Amino acid sequence: MTVRTIPEPRDTAAVELADGGTILLRRHGNPNGPRLVLSHGSSFSADAYFPFWSRLLPECDVVxxxxxxxxxxxxSDLGSHHMPMMVWDNLRVVRxxxxxxxxKPKIGIYHSVSAAIAVFQAIEENSFVGLVLFDPPVCPPGLSEARERAIRSAGPAMSKxxxxxxxxxxxxxxxAENYKKSQxxxxxxxxxxxxxxxxxLRPCEAGFELCCPPAYEAKLFEQLYKWALAIDIFSFDFPLKVIGGDPTAAFSFLPTVGLEQISQVDYDFVPHTTHLLQLEQPRVCADLAIDFLDRSNLI
Incomplete structure (x- = not known):
């Protein structure tokens, strides 16, 4: 077994949130490079994506x-754990x-729920010069009524x-063993x-507990797909890339919304992956992100 070791951050900083909560920033990589800002999907952590973002460190200033x-x-309080508050959190984070x-100009690289949050943030304020969104829970226009109902029902089922x-x-x-047994x-x-x-996980008296407790994760999933139907990624005037899981594969975690039919979006998918594509194929995902940023003259 190889133990993945995450290097100590070059810098850290605490961000005080509107309700008194805290978000801790960690800066890695090349401080003279272009600045990339990354976060994660619901219930996980940014450090879990290290096999992905470690590939960006030689050339980029990664937060x-x-x-x-x-x-x-x-x-912090469960009552503040909701999408609007997380959008406000992100506005505080970038400042x-x-x-x-x-x-420094910032490029956002986000996955899943953090991608949805970043889109709403970009509507509120021009925080980024570009965005790379991995399997964002967004819905293309013109969905059938049946497909829209299916998307609306996904949230409550996942919340349960x-x-x-x-x-x-x-x-x-x-x-870890539970994960390894799961499809x-x-x-x-x-x-x-x-x-x-x-x-x-974080340490607790009984051993370890989920950093994001089940009730918190459930609350966010209850809201997520209602918000997904309201997300519009087709009107931004900055470079935007969507990289999805394989739309031909049966999803095993979150339903992947294929955007391949939307000509306004620079879209790719990674074959033989699911919603967890950055964790499954970190090198391929990093290469796709770097290629887009290079073509867009952002790095």
Whole structure:
């Protein structure tokens, strides 16, 4: 077994949120390079994506952070764990990045729920010069009524599953073994699954507990697909790339919304991946992101 080791950040900073919560920023990579800002999908952590973002470190100034109530961040009130608050959090995050690490154009690289948050953030404020969105929960226009109903029903079903997750483990290896037995993680390298488990948990008296408790994850999933139907990514005037999981594969975690028919969007998918494509094929995903940023003259 290879233990994935994440390097110590070059810099860190704490961002105070509107409700008194905190988000911890970590800066890695080349401070003289173009600035990339990254976050993660619901219930995970930015550190779980290290096999992906480590490939960006030689050339780029990389700032990673966890969504509220995830990863490095302390747990705050469940009442504030919702999409509008997370959009406001992101607005504070990008301002804090410039304040603590110096102003510089920022390129957002986001996955899943953090991609949805970044889109709403971009509607509110011009925070980024470009966005790369991995399997964002967005819906192309002109969906059939049946497809829209299916998307609306996905949230409550996933919320119910999340609410029933095991929250406490005697050892982090127990969660890793659960993941390895699950078809949802079948395309991931086992060493990367170990990293995912370790970075999804925090120590507690009983051993380890989920950084994002089941009730918090369930609340976010309850809202997510209602918001997905309201997201418009087709009107931005900056470079935007969407990279999806394989639309021909049966999804195993979140339903992938294929955008290949939308000519206004620079869209690619990674064959033989699911919604967890950055965790399953980190090199391919990094190469696609770098290629787009290079073609867009952003790096």
């Amino acid at each position: 990673v952070y966890d969504l509220r109530n995830h990863g490095w961040n302390p747990l 804090a990045i410039d304040r603590h690490f110096g102003p 599953r999340a609410a029933n997750r095991q929250a406490v483990f005697g050892r982090w290896e127990e969660l 949802a993680f079948a395309f991931m390298d086992h060493d990367d699954i170990d990293l995912l488990a370790r970075t999804t």
